[in-house]
Amino acid sequence: MPVALVDCNNFYISCERLFNPKLEGKPIVVLSNNDGCAVSRSNEVKALGIKMGEPWFKMEQMARQHGIIAFSSNYTLYGDISSRVMATLATFTPRQEIYSIDESFLDLDGFPAHTLQDYGQKIRRTVKRNIGIPVCVGIASTKTLAKLANHCAKKDLAGNDGVCDLGQLDEAQRRALFQSLPVGEIWGIGRKISESLNQLGIETVEQLRAADPDFIRKRFSVVVERTVRELNDIACIELEQAGTPRQQILVSRSFGRSVVTLDDLKESVTYFTTRAAEKLRKDGSVANSVCVFIRTNPFKVNEPQYERSVVVPLMQSSDDTAMLVKAALFGLKHIYLPGYQYKKSGVMLMGLQPKGVTQGNLFDEIPISDEKSDSRMKVIDSINRKMGKDTIAFAGSGTRRSWAMRRERMSPNYTTRWDELVRAG
Amino acid sequence: MNTPRQRHNPNRPGRTPGTGPYGEITKVMRIPESVVDQVATILESCKERTFLNKTKGSVMLPAENPTPASIPLYSHRIPAGFPSPADDYIDQRISLDQHLIPHRESTFFVRAVGNSMIDAGIFDGDLLVVDKSIEPVHGHIVIAVIDGELTVKRLIQQNGETILRPANARFKDIVLKEGQELSVWGVVTSTIKTLV
Structure with a gap:
């Protein structure tokens, strides 16, 4: 494939x-x-x-x-351009996995092998012309090899014009290419594994490809074994299609300046919970617990350091911002200690489940589906979508936000704000 | 001497079901011994709002915090009079977005600045709809890149020459020199003016 x-x-x-x-x-x-x-x-x-x-x-x-x-x-801006690129790529395949903001796997099963290099060129040209973003394309029989092919295309080690189809290389060419690539270039082979492999004398991609998968599994893990098989054209990693629901939602930021008071921390935690809850509702999920954490700046070694997190379980899974904020602030109060210079806080929503299949609680007084809360959240979300982020916000998230991120060199929002459009004379 | 209560079934001892203090048939529930205290506490805390303290009499009091029950509004009308003759001809309302933006992903909005294109009806502040997916040809109004700046001009390609031509006699043609490559950012497909 x-x-x-x-x-x-x-x-x-x-x-x-x-x-x-x-x-x-x-x-x-x-x-x-x-x-x-x-x-x-x-x-x-x-x-x-x-x-x-x-x-x-x-x-x-x-x-x-x-x-x-x-x-x-x-x-x-990057989010908007990314969604344009991804939607354009989607027209080239029946199955797409959006891997990150700037990477996507495309299933090319069924396309005649000899046309793939040209097809890659077509993808590259179309994205460049229609959106204006340059891309490189790596094509191979497995995801791990496609990643590697992409690396070769980008560095111009194989293929041509930013497209590398490993299927076009014969065995000798492939061996020569893989011998020139350090093992650390392989997807999923991090610095640590790479060092251990080096100690075993496995330094190049070719050497790992030739390694015995069983030995690798025993020595490392089934994950690295899978990598060896993928290098040998045996597809082990499936394409993950859109719609795989998230397991947790994390929103955290470093502050623009350090923060001392509980009030400022409360503001930031309320703000982050609001953001996380928006994502939660967009996914159509509910959370059954909220994790809050705060920490000082570990780079300021001369200052007293403190770091703590706490998980607050909810009586009933919820996607209601008010409920989640309440839980988050409850947790924050438990972990906050005065006298520290806090640099970061964060909120993680956990135990996510699709809304509507939640387990009821035997002695619960809160009904499983709360229509009032649902319609309140729907109204808030639609107003904020239409009139801009934070048009309606919880008062607890503050109006000054003295802790907010520093972004002093930001370019205009060229594609999402009428008053910041690009100009042409 | 009290008269014995009437029994519904002489073979079964006890009171007739449903005649007790609750005024209805009751049921035994099993719970694990370890949680008996917990359950008792919960029930106690709920007492206020449940029927447990409003027994004895069989009068049902209205709940103190009633949960609103929504009753569906009948959405089917009973046919009376003539059906609308337009019913079979209902169409989608026309959408300006669909009309102006055939290619969603490759369309960008650009704000026009200055007077170089007024004879083509493009004025300072107009909104330009720009489609990057269209191949620019002779005669198109395009957004081009000149010296790192975006400019809106008419593309003229004739006699082997490439010219970016303003639509205003007071401005000069931009003639591309030999070897200078034309860089078209996108093709202007419509211009939008706000009048009020």
Whole structure:
């Protein structure tokens, strides 16, 4: 079963350049939340030797010297462009797995093998023309190999013009290619496993491909064994289709500045719970417990450190923001200690189940389906969808939000706000 | 001497079912011994709102916090008079979105700035609907990239020349030089003016 992995090149950078062509050819980085470190780099920045995750304060000197332009992450923009790319890719296959914001697997089962390289080109051209985002395409018989093929396409190690179909290589070419690739390039082989493999003398992709799967399972795990089989064209990892419901929903952010009071923490926890509850309802799920956590800044080694989390079970699974906030704040009060400089808080909704199949509680006074709560949440969601995030918010989430994320270098929301559209003279 | 109560069945001892303090037939429930206390506490706490304290008399009091019961409104009308002659001809209302945006994923809105296209009816502040999926050809009004800036002009391709032509006599043609590649960002498919 041939499968393709389509991956957007330097996705966040490409989104910024799409609406600001002046940035073409210039060194630019996109910074993480709170403008902390580089999460996307243009090729020009990579050439300067700046690593992924490098903190901004460390590269500021270099930035001045080389004219590096930095952006705060504009997830509203990236999210919209991502959904356009994914919808466009969906027209090329009956089965698609959206793997991340900028990667998607496409099932190409049934397509004649000799046409796949051209088909990959067509995918690449269409996304570039219709959306303006450059992508690379890797095609192979398994997901692990498709990932590897994509890497080869991107680095121009095999295939041509950003498309690499491993099926076009004969056994000798394939062996030569795999011998040149370090084992750490394989999907799912992290740094630790990679080091252990090296100690066993397995340093290249080719060596892992030739390894005995049973030995690998005993020595490592069934996951690594599966990787070995996938390298040998035996598909072990199924395509996951959209609609696989999430197991938990996490919303957490570092604060723009550290926070001391319970009131500020309460605001942030209320705000994060509200966001999480919106996602929960969008999935059509309910949660049976809420986990809250707070922590100080581990990088400030001279300050007293504190970190705690607590899980608050709910009497009845719920998707009602008010109910979830109540539980989250109850938990927060239990773990909060005064006298610390808090840097981060977060909320995780757990025990998710589809709404409508929840187990009732024998002695419960709350009815399983609460029509009043449902219609209240529906109204709030639809107003916020129509008139913008936070048009209606819980008062507890605050209006000042002095803890809010720092995003000082944000580009306009070119595609989601009438007053921020791109301009042409 | 009291007269014995009438029994519904002489072979069965006890009171006639349904004549006790609850005014109806009662039922025995089994619960594990370990939770007896818990259940008792829960029942006690619920007493206020249940019928347990309103027994004795058989008068049913209205609940203090009644749960609203919704009764479906009859949505079927009883046919009377003539059916609407339009019933068989109902069509979807026409949608401006569908009309202006045949390709949802590749369509972007762009705000026009300046006066270079006024003779083509594009004024400062107009909203341009731009479709990136359309192959630009001679005569299209396009969004092009010139020196890193987006510009809206008419695309002219004739006699081997590529020109971006303004629709305003006071502006000059932008002629692409040899080797200079034309970069079209998208094709303008409509312009929207707000009058009021």
